[in-house]
Amino acid sequence: MAESGVQSVDRAIDLLEALTDLGGDAGLSELSVSSGLPLPTIHRLMRTLVSRGYARQLPSRRYTLGPRVIRLGEAAGRQLGAGARPYLEHIARELGETANLAMLDREMAVYVAQASSTHSMRMFTEVGRRVYCHCTGVGKMVLAQLDDDAVRDLTARTGLPAATDRSITDIDALLAELATIRERGYAVDDGEQEIGVRCFAVPVPGAPTPTAVSVSGPAARVTFAFGERAVPVLRETAVAVGEQLAG
Known part of the structure; x- marks a missing residue:
């Protein structure tokens, strides 16, 4: 037939x-x-x-x-970014720091949208940039949405290269960190991707692929006390972003 x-x-x-x-x-x-x-x-x-x-x-x-897959992916990324940007702008206004949306794309995390801080000293992450998952806030947050076997498989392909002396480079240490992230519901990048920069990230519920929303900036401003205020804002916004992505 x-x-x-x-x-x-x-x-x-x-x-x-x-x-x-x-x-x-x-x-x-x-x-x-x-x-x-x-x-x-x-x-x-x-x-x-x-x-x-x-x-x-x-x-x-x-x-x-093939190359046409790239074209579709780029167009989808632009549309996702356009839809999410108002929510990221809300985070940037509320917290005064740069907000990002990132998704797991094969073995890497890719930034698909951003809203910048109004501070003269702020974080710039190019939309479309791909980063290792083990040493970034958004990356660890998307890894935490996978099971440990999937994390082992992924990191076996990428390795665990050190971006700074704070980066996690041991798989058992990474798995322990991911267990902590799952328990508390958010991830922290404390100078693991770039010295002097701190990031807080939360998962986006209902997204079609592991996705995270984050806020980042200089560690002098983005303190752990700042994180206590930031995480509830991120969580509330992540729910709205998830509904938009699922819609």
């Missing part, structure tokens, strides 16, 4: 997601195991995805994500 149009779309999306989960590079047999689809179906669908630019076939006959 011929596949229905909806089934074909579902299966093509399954393959793109499987290819992404496999690190963006996979052979037909790996895609079959990951997606549960038979090899002839995968071969047929992958030929279509290649012809449309959503996948590429390497000389080794393995497949990678």
